Amino acid sequence: MANLKLDQSQIAKVKKLAADIADEIQAQICTCSSVSVERAVLRLFGVDGASEDNTPLPNKIVELARKQEMLDRGISAYFAQAMLKSGRDPQTTAELLERGNLSIDKQTSFPAAEIAEKEAGLARHAFKTLQKTRENKLRKQVSQALPAQPWRYIIVATGNIYEDRTQARSAVYSGADIIAVIRSTAQSLLDYVPFGPTTEGFGGTYATQANFKIIREALDEAGEEQGRYIRLVNYSSGLCMAEIAACAALEDLDMLLNDSMYGILFRDINMKRTFVDQYFSRLICTHAGIIINTGEDNYLTTSDAIEAAHTVTASQLINEAMAKKAQLPDDLLGLGHAFEINPQTENAFLYELAHAQLARQLFPNAPLKYMPPTKYKSTDIFHAHCLDTMFNLASVTTGQGIHLAGILTEASHTPLMQDRFQSLRNIDTIFNVARNLGDEIEFKADGFINRRAQTVLTETEAFLNEIKGSGLMKAISGGKFADISRAAKGGKGYDGVFTKARDYSNPVMDLLEKPLNP
Amino acid sequence: MSEMIKPYGDTLNDGITQLAFTLPIENSAKARKAAEIYVTKLNFENPAVAHAEKIADNFTYFVVFARAKPSLDYSTVTASEVQTAELDFYQINNLIKKELNRKMAVVGATIGSDAHTVGIDAIMNMKGYNQDYGLERYSEINALNIGAQVTSEELLKKALELKADAILVSQTVTQKDAHIRNFTELVELLEAENLRSKFLLVAGGPRITNDLAIELGYDAGFGPGTRPSQVASYLITTLLAK
Numbered sequence: 011m012a013n014l015k016l017d018q019s020q021i022a023k024v025k026k027l028a029a030d031i032a033d034e035i036q037a038q039i040c041t042c043s044s045v046s047v048e049r050a051v052l053r054l055f056g057v058d059g060a061s062e063d064n065t066p067l068p069n070k071i072v073e074l075a076r077k078q079e080m081l082d083r084g085i086s087a088y089f090a091q092a093m094l095k096s097g098r099d100p101q102t103t104a105e106l107l108e109r110g111n112l113s114i115d116k117q118t119s120f121p122a123a124e125i126a127e128k129e130a131g132l133a134r135h136a137f138k139t140l141q142k143t144r145e146n147k148l149r150k151q152v153s154q155a156l157p158a159q160p161w162r163y164i165i166v167a168t169g170n171i172y173e174d175r176t177q178a179r180s181a182v183y184s185g186a187d188i189i190a191v192i193r194s195t196a197q198s199l200l201d202y203v204p205f206g207p208t209t210e211g212f213g214g215t216y217a218t219q220a221n222f223k224i225i226r227e228a229l230d231e232a233g234e235e236q237g238r239y240i241r242l243v244n245y246s247s248g249l250c251m252a253e254i255a256a257c258a259a260l261e262d263l264d265m266l267l268n269d270s271m272y273g274i275l276f277r278d279i280n281m282k283r284t285f286v287d288q289y290f291s292r293l294i295c296t297h298a299g300i301i302i303n304t305g306e307d308n309y310l311t312t313s314d315a316i317e318a319a320h321t322v323t324a325s326q327l328i329n330e331a332m333a334k335k336a337q338l339p340d341d342l343l344g345l346g347h348a349f350e351i352n353p354q355t356e357n358a359f360l361y362e363l364a365h366a367q368l369a370r371q372l373f374p375n376a377p378l379k380y381m382p383p384t385k386y387k388s389t390d391i392f393h394a395h396c397l398d399t400m401f402n403l404a405s406v407t408t409g410q411g412i413h414l415a416g417i418l419t420e421a422s423h424t425p426l427m428q429d430r431f432q433s434l435r436n437i438d439t440i441f442n443v444a445r446n447l448g449d450e451i452e453f454k455a456d457g458f459i460n461r462r463a464q465t466v467l468t469e470t471e472a473f474l475n476e477i478k479g480s481g482l483m484k485a486i487s488g489g490k491f492a493d494i495s496r497a498a499k500g501g502k503g504y505d506g507v508f509t510k511a512r513d514y515s516n517p518v519m520d521l522l523e524k525p526l527n528p
Numbered sequence: 529m530s531e532m533i534k535p536y537g538d539t540l541n542d543g544i545t546q547l548a549f550t551l552p553i554e555n556s557a558k559a560r561k562a563a564e565i566y567v568t569k570l571n572f573e574n575p576a577v578a579h580a581e582k583i584a585d586n587f588t589y590f591v592v593f594a595r596a597k598p599s600l601d602y603s604t605v606t607a608s609e610v611q612t613a614e615l616d617f618y619q620i621n622n623l624i625k626k627e628l629n630r631k632m633a634v635v636g637a638t639i640g641s642d643a644h645t646v647g648i649d650a651i652m653n654m655k656g657y658n659q660d661y662g663l664e665r666y667s668e669i670n671a672l673n674i675g676a677q678v679t680s681e682e683l684l685k686k687a688l689e690l691k692a693d694a695i696l697v698s699q700t701v702t703q704k705d706a707h708i709r710n711f712t713e714l715v716e717l718l719e720a721e722n723l724r725s726k727f728l729l730v731a732g733g734p735r736i737t738n739d740l741a742i743e744l745g746y747d748a749g750f751g752p753g754t755r756p757s758q759v760a761s762y763l764i765t766t767l768l769a770k
Contacts (some may be wrong), residue, residue, distance in 0.1 A: 180583060180587060183583070183585065184583055184584065195642060195643040198643075212640075212641040213641070213642070276676075278675070312645065312649055312653065354658075389752045421734055421752065422734055428548065428550045428589045431581075431583040493654070
């Protein structure tokens with residue numbers, strides 16, 4: 011295997027720095043919850059559906075508690091009490107609450123122990139649901155072979171879930187291993203998860219539990235036909251990270267875009283909200299066996315890919331450290347990076363190899379998510395295809411895990427069926443002709459690639475030291491990532507974060523936080 | 529004087545065109561024939577199906593070469609391009625300093641549901657695009673890039689706050705012509721508020737031509753590959769000519 015000569019003690023140092031940075035954030039996360047976390051709890055209890063005005067029931071119920079300024083105790087105990095009162099299942103209880111036939115009461119009319127027992131029962135149900143989805147997927151992966159990495163990741167984005175289904179099937183036929191259904195661009199800013207199947211949206215249609223189910227079924231069928239397991243991806247980012255994670259777990263999704271800082275930087279979502287939400291969403295992913303995909307590639311769309319290479323590495327290390335807080339194992343860490351260097355730069359490919367190999371060696375067991383060129387993609391589709399070819403070569407040579415297909419029409423429109431076909435043919439050709447290239451080559455000890463990787467690692471160490479010094483939140487406010495600056499109390503969704511009361515209760519989180527292998 | 533033109537392969541007026549398309553049918557001799565016939569319906573002759581391949585159940589992808597029949601009289605074609613002297617970074621700063629005698633203020637954003645900032649960033653961010661500095665780097669330009677998913681109202685509010693001379697609006701990803709609706713919405717808002725004449729209004733993005741921008745009520749439009757200095761040259765020369 012091609013190997014960079016990296017200083018192992020320096021690697022230990024940067025990992026320790028990232029862990030310290032994550033410790034500081036985690037201390038703040040533990041004191042807070044958010045409306046999205048509470049709604050995710052309800053979803054895992056078994057609450058679904060929407061009211062007549064299309065407001066999802068989890069939103070309605072959390073709102074009932076919030077209006078009475080009671081939410082700081084968490085929704086769990088109130089809901090458990092409502093269930094004791096109604097004597098019905100979670101869904102029926104939710105419907106009764108929505109219709110006003112039942113209320114969320116501060117006053118407890120049941121013994122505390124009885125409420126706690128009800129809560130524990132609901133939490134056990136949630137826990138089992140998450141276990142079940144993991145087992146479901148494992149079973150399918152055993153009966154249908156998993157392809158070798160890099161896995162070929164294809165997006166569908168028609169804006170209509172039924173058209174997405176047709177496109178997804180054709181993508182599987184053309185060779186995709188992973189299908190991502192792009193959601194409507196503005197969804198990250200919605201403070202609810204829309205309900206039911208949808209046939210509209212911009213740049214994609216909405217992420218809803220019903221839509222997840224439609225595509226999951228289609229992929230299971232297509233996968234069986236093709237004899238390989240097809241992974242399904244969606245987005246756990248924005249204002250509903252935790253809730254989307256819950257919906258995804260309920261419908262056996264395999265991967266979620268989930269970054270500890272992306273929403274803050276690129277969607278101007280409040281940082282506290284994002285940190286709190288990402289933690290619970292990742293706890294769900296850990297137990298549901300969902301691979302997270304982090305969003306470091308986005309930094310390079312606003313910053314220069316050579317100058318800012320160390321910010322990508324630093325963010326990967328922070329994302330890893332924060333994922334470890336949620337007990338995510340290495341094989342669920344799709345840490346992100348991208349092939350975004352200006353192709354006019356001489357030896358751009360050598361830089362790309364150095365960056366990709368550095369990520370490979372820093373996270374040897376993680377299925378790294380490698381993004382294709384987008385920034386310098388030309389509207390000349392033939393030239394764009396040429397860039398993608400080099401990207402494919404870098405990916406197979408450095409053994410990347412999750413390979414996002416570069417599409418020749420990237421700069422013009424969302425992919426047509428034939429664009430996807432071209433893209434996959436390119437990938438298959440390059441992966442095949444260069445399958446073991448990485449095993450055969452060595453990087454010159456004092457050569458360009460080794461020196462470049464060393465430079466990035468050294469810059470990363472200095473950068474992490476700086477962040478640790480100021481604290482991550484201050485670093486983000488100071489524009490240290492992606493040249494974007496965000497204020498601690500600014501951004502969307504801040505009013506949905508609250509400090510937990512002393513008697514706050516979230517039995518699902520308690521179960522999910524227990525050590526995995528005691 | 530008429531000036532007849534046709535696509536060029538390797539001989540003048542051979543009309544050679546390459547086409548790539550997908551038909552919703554299974555690949556077969558009949559399907560390839562259908563592709564051929566279809567291309568002749570598009571006003572081509574001598575179609576040659578170079579490649580036909582199944583790409584999904586009931587879908588076949590074709591690459592076809594054919595000779596285009598119609599000719600076009602090029603002398604009858606009119607189209608506009610943003611006409612402006614191309615100045616460089618230093619010339620632009622100098623011109624603003626000497627002729628405008630104050631800083632030029634520019635706000636930019638990607639409006640509507642579009643989350644892609646690649647276009648507006650290329651023009652506005654410090655770094656710029658293709659070795660050409662972005663507007664933020666100009667000492668004489670007060671540039672504010674608000675980012676993506678900005679509403680028309682927010683953009684206008686910022687433009688008024690900053691006393692902007694120009695508003696740059698970008699649309700990258702589009703579906704079912706959402707970009708046209710977004711562009712139009714901003715113009716309508718400006719007109720409703722009686723503020724349209726207050727700003728130079730510039731549209732940008734991969735689907736934008738100057739003609740389209742003007743049709744939509746903008747002052748100018750810039751397509752893919754535009755460098756920040758081209759936009760800045762346009763802004764200052766137009767502003768001074770006003």
